[in-house]
Amino acid sequence: MTDDLHALTGAYALDAIDDAAERRRFETHLAGCETCATELREFRATAARLGMAVAEPPPPRLRARVLADIGNVRQLPPESPRRAAVRPLRPRRWRRAAAAGLAAAACLVTAASVGVAVHERQRVERSEAAYRDVASVLSAPDARSAAGRAAGGGTVTIVASASRGRVVVASSGLRPLPASKAYQLWLIDAGGARSAGLLPDDRSGPVVAGRWRPSDKVGVTVEPAGGSARPTTAPLVLLSPA
Structure with a gap:
């Protein structure tokens, strides 16, 4: 106290x-x-x-599995017709059977909870690693930025660092694409275009794209889902950090 x-x-x-x-x-x-x-x-x-x-909801099959297993646990011991009339039920055996059923259900819930916890921990670790990469670029002393409107709507912002050799790309308001299409990032210099990966489906957060060089411009194109080896459409926006 x-x-x-x-x-x-x-x-x-x-x-x-x-x-x-x-x-x-x-x-x-x-x-x-x-x-x-x-x-x-x-x-x-x-x-x-x-x-x-x-928070993450439990697997949808968990409830059905628990109920199914409980339903298969015998809660009363079998009684023969002759003995049932002269011998009372044994509460201790009933309690043992009920406890076994509850223990089985608890094991299922525990196993599912451990699986959810491991999945959540892995997701958090991936997020932490991604944000460390982003923070490394944004905090670089030579970080430079640029922003522009994309054809068709939305904006794209980049922050690049020559000392880190990376570029962070963030987008907002880009038009939704069908499942067969994706937004692809490119690093473009006099030698051509190099793929820097795809924008996430939700386009809600910054991503660290490829290996950036001061001579590179950053472009965004619409490509088939999964990306292309070379740009197949004109860039919606083309940016060079100032």
Whole structure:
């Protein structure tokens, strides 16, 4: 139990105060402390945003698998007609069977939860690596940028660094394409065009494209899904960092 009730705001927001008396003391204090009340609202809002950021629904087949396995667990021991009339049911055996069914269901839920956790961890690690690459370019002392309107609507912005040898590309408002098409990035110099990959389908975040050289311009074309070895359409936009 702590004497500094102000320090309990974060724990209270996460429902992590186990001591009932300490919880009541804090709630009494909270009723008259506007600073703690404000911090509590902020902590709860932050916790909700973090939870939504990593939330992932369980696999749709999980519920059906759990219910199917529970249905196959015998909850009562078999009784012969002669013995059923003279011998009462054995609660201990029933409890063991029910516990076995619950344990099987718990194992299924645990296995699915571990799978979801591993998948989520891998996704977070990929995102962290991608944002480290982006931050490396944006924080470079020689970073230069350019932006332009794309034919057909939308804008494309680039930030390039010669010392990092990379270019970050971000887009906004590009028209949606059919599933058979994709936006492809190109690094273009006097020697021709080199593919720098595809823009993500949602086009919602920056990507680090290819190996950039100061002589390169960045172009965006519409190509068949999966990309092309060489541009097959005219660039929607062609940018060179200033």
